Amino acid sequence: MKLIHSQYRQLFWVLGAFTLVRLAVAPFFGFGVDEAHYLLYGYHLDWSYVDHPPLVGWIHAFVLFCTKGGEFFSRIPAIALMIVTSAGAYRFLLSAGADHHQALWGITALNASFMFGALGLMLLPENLLMALLFPLMESVLRIERTGKARDFVLLGILLGALGLSKYTAILFIPAILGYFLAKRRFDLFANPRILLSVSVALIMISPVILWNQQHDWISFLYQSEHVAGGTAIALKPFFKSLAGQIGAYNPLLYVIALFGWIGAFRSSDDTVRLALWIGTTIALFFLVSSFLKPVLPHWPALFYLLFIPLGTVMLLRRGWDKTVKWVILFSALLSLLIHAELVFKWGHFPDYKSPFRDIYGYDRIAGEADALFRGIPSTKKALAVTNWTYGSRILYYTRPYGEKVFTLDTKNRQFSLWEAESPVGYDLLIITSHFTADAASAVVCTEYVPLGNSVITLGGGIVDTFTYTLCRDYRGER
Numbered sequence: 001m002k003l004i005h006s007q008y009r010q011l012f013w014v015l016g017a018f019t020l021v022r023l024a025v026a027p028f029f030g031f032g033v034d035e036a037h038y039l040l041y042g043y044h045l046d047w048s049y050v051d052h053p054p055l056v057g058w059i060h061a062f063v064l065f066c067t068k069g070g071e072f073f074s075r076i077p078a079i080a081l082m083i084v085t086s087a088g089a090y091r092f093l094l095s096a097g098a099d100h101h102q103a104l105w106g107i108t109a110l111n112a113s114f115m116f117g118a119l120g121l122m123l124l125p126e127n128l129l130m131a132l133l134f135p136l137m138e139s140v141l142r143i144e145r146t147g148k149a150r151d152f153v154l155l156g157i158l159l160g161a162l163g164l165s166k167y168t169a170i171l172f173i174p175a176i177l178g179y180f181l182a183k184r185r186f187d188l189f190a191n192p193r194i195l196l197s198v199s200v201a202l203i204m205i206s207p208v209i210l211w212n213q214q215h216d217w218i219s220f221l222y223q224s225e226h227v228a229g230g231t232a233i234a235l236k237p238f239f240k241s242l243a244g245q246i247g248a249y250n251p252l253l254y255v256i257a258l259f260g261w262i263g264a265f266r267s268s269d270d271t272v273r274l275a276l277w278i279g280t281t282i283a284l285f286f287l288v289s290s291f292l293k294p295v296l297p298h299w300p301a302l303f304y305l306l307f308i309p310l311g312t313v314m315l316l317r318r319g320w321d322k323t324v325k326w327v328i329l330f331s332a333l334l335s336l337l338i339h340a341e342l343v344f345k346w347g348h349f350p351d352y353k354s355p356f357r358d359i360y361g362y363d364r365i366a367g368e369a370d371a372l373f374r375g376i377p378s379t380k381k382a383l384a385v386t387n388w389t390y391g392s393r394i395l396y397y398t399r400p401y402g403e404k405v406f407t408l409d410t411k412n413r414q415f416s417l418w419e420a421e422s423p424v425g426y427d428l429l430i431i432t433s434h435f436t437a438d439a440a441s442a443v444v445c446t447e448y449v450p451l452g453n454s455v456i457t458l459g460g461g462i463v464d465t466f467t468y469t470l471c472r473d474y475r476g477e478r
Helices: 002-028 033-043 055-066 070-074 076-095 100-112 114-119 125-145 149-163 167-182 194-214 218-228 235-249 251-264 270-290 301-317 321-344 362-374 388-397 414-419
Strands: 381-385 405-407 427-433 443-458 461-477
Touching (some): 002 076, 033 055, 033 388, 055 076, 070 076, 076 100, 076 125, 076 270, 076 301, 100 114, 100 251, 100 301, 100 321, 114 125, 114 235, 114 321, 125 149, 125 167, 125 270, 125 301, 149 194, 167 270, 194 218, 235 270, 235 301, 251 270, 301 321, 362 381, 362 427, 362 443, 388 405, 388 414, 388 427, 405 414, 427 443
Parallel strands (some): 381 405, 381 427
Antiparallel strands (some): 427 461, 443 461
């Protein structure tokens, strides 16, 4: 009994240390593109959204209902979900045959990864998939062993929750089916209790289906275009995606993940085999996608969630204790330095090369835009941006000022649903960035009036330059 208490105490200290760092860092940097976008879901509570199912928005809405929002409180769900995910990974490793100390090193490696450090702070749909992954695996394994009705119901609940989180959750279905087929458990396909899983899952995702039915299946069209990205197969997006993942998850931990994946093929353990089916299905999907367009590093997070910890345990079993532990401690130190940089911003970067470009200066831009906006003598005026990625930040940070904001970008139709009217005929104060086309190149207006620019600097280098242009009588995109 004392041994069990000691083990949980050590788990508590490991997770507690990472959590305290995240809590300390959370209020000190602005919202990024996706983070601000999903936070806006919470302000526009709905049954679903164009680019993702609604669960991430519902969580944000709950936080906004309970608190005043802001960087700190809006990041509490991501921090809490990372605790749940890490505890699930610990149980997963024990189930896969690891001892307590090996499992502790496995979750330490997981949390030391740069990308999982970021996901431990920013609430994205991937956070929800990560937290639900290990309960899903336990449910599948229980069905294989006992097949009780309650396990089929729980599987339906978990699949439904995953379906409310992200559309790529559909990849769990072929992975689970493949696992059962490989185990020759054909009896499970004929078990009438499987209808419980299907029924519960369909009921849970019905808001997404009904919302899409009312909006001409907009999400499914968006996802098909978003995933395919193009028709030509190319090596450039593949290598760009690969480099992004190696850098984002930490090159050393990337190697450990590959070792864990390869080692899983030689394992006869059911937990490891199920992880192999799930991880490989996800990896193959995004591998194929990467030959059409670059894959963002956080999209295949579930693969690394499974195989960084598993690879760590496998290497420890092979006697690579000192090397693996030094790699993990070195990675944790690097991750800590990155978190410290988010707070203190000590780094000096060349002009327009700052890693803070997406998360710094938008509160200032919102304030300056408001001051200019109030000086525009027009009865029909609004703020505007020409790219939806800037729209998420500008929409969020201008909320306290109460101005109408248009996103003049048809790539993401979510903004047009929120804006609910056409900007044609408005006098628009257009905000453009150094990294986007100027207003005259992007939109058609009766008259363009330059209103100045704002240079965002940090550590002696230019982060970005924003230009303000008055577009009189907006007529449309070029």
